[in-house]
Amino acid sequence: MPARSDKPAVRDVTDSEIGSFRERGWARLPGLVGADYVADLRERALERLGERRGRFRNNYVDQAFGQDRDIARHDEAYAALALSPALARNVRRLLVGVDAVRLQVTNLLVKEPAGNPGAAEGPPDGHGATVFHQDFPWMPMDRSSMLTVWLALDEVPADMGALRFYERSHRYGPLGRSFVREDDGALDQHPWLGELPLSEPFDLAAGDATVHHSLVIHGAPANRRDRPRLSFTATYFDAATLYTGAPYGQTDGLGLAVNEPFDHPLFPVVPS
Numbered sequence: 025m026p027a028r029s030d031k032p033a034v035r036d037v038t039d040s041e042i043g044s045f046r047e048r049g050w051a052r053l054p055g056l057v058g059a060d061y062v063a064d065l066r067e068r069a070l071e072r073l074g075e076r077r078g079r080f081r082n083n084y085v086d087q088a089f090g091q092d093r094d095i096a097r098h099d100e101a102y103a104a105l106a107l108s109p110a111l112a113r114n115v116r117r118l119l120v121g122v123d124a125v126r127l128q129v130t131n132l133l134v135k136e137p138a139g140n141p142g143a144a145e146g147p148p149d150g151h152g153a154t155v156f157h158q159d160f161p162w163m164p165m166d167r168s169s170m171l172t173v174w175l176a177l178d179e180v181p182a183d184m185g186a187l188r189f190y191e192r193s194h195r196y197g198p199l200g201r202s203f204v205r206e207d208d209g210a211l212d213q214h215p216w217l218g219e220l221p222l223s224e225p226f227d228l229a230a231g232d233a234t235v236h237h238s239l240v241i242h243g244a245p246a247n248r249r250d251r252p253r254l255s256f257t258a259t260y261f262d263a264a265t266l267y268t269g270a271p272y273g274q275t276d277g278l279g280l281a282v283n284e285p286f287d288h289p290l291f292p293v294v295p296s
């Protein structure tokens with residue numbers, strides 16, 4: 025196990041991965057983070073999950089996966105990864121025309137097996153599918169240059185619920201919110217999206233990641249395996265982004281100024 029002070033080994037994204045991300049709105053990043061570091065993250069995740077047993081709230085997102093939001097503010101190994109210059113440099117290179125990035129949020133995600141009674145997280149009968157959605161329509165940001173790194177903390181075979189993406193859907197701008205009502209998945213609201221190619225299901229190893237643009241339509245099937253799907257996400261945005269003042273749980277009451285950058289300790293610029 026790496027010591028707490030160990031630096032996460034994050035590899036550089038390749039030019040071809042950058043091209044693929046910009047073209048399709050997402051990219052697969054095999055072996056993004058070193059295996060030893062990820063093994064330590066996984067152990068920490070399981071420990072936290074044990075402590076959280078039973079804290080399920082019944083909203084639409086909670087039916088699809090459990091969240092331990094801002095885990096990087098509670099755990100130094102997650103913080104070291106989320107704030108690592110190597111990861112920030114990758115994010116900056118993936119986004120177009122961005123000089124510096126801020127961290128928006130970190131999250132430990134768990135998708136319990138469907139139909140699994142006694143799961144640590146989620147509804148009594150396990151988590152369901154993650155409906156197809158965009159991330160951006162919720163955000164109080166004046167631009168969409170924003171992405172999420174989704175890191176597998178353990179093997180995530182396709183039928184455990186690795187993400188899938190509608191190719192190039194990030195080119196159609198904001199398409200509305202999901203997780204607000206029954207049947208408000210992006211495909212229900214915009215059946216034409218079904219004409220875009222859907223990425224093939226794939227298996228991820230621990231330390232593999234996907235990265236998705238805030239406007240790309242993505243979702244995940246239910247977990248059909250017998251153990252929880254464990255992943256860590258870190259979402260970053262262009263440091264030059266201005267706050268719009270739109271109501272949002274994370275930013276309400278922080279004293280951010282409308283039409284000013286997100287200059288607040290919760291949204292650090294990550295040196296790259």
Ligand SMILES: O=C(O)CCC(=O)C(=O)O
Pocket residue numbers: 088089133135154159172174185242243244255257
């Ligand atoms: O992990 C999932 O099933 C969904 C995660 C997601 O939508 C996101 O990270 O933006």
Ligand SMILES: [Fe+2]
Pocket residue numbers: 157158159242
């Ligand atoms: Fe999402």
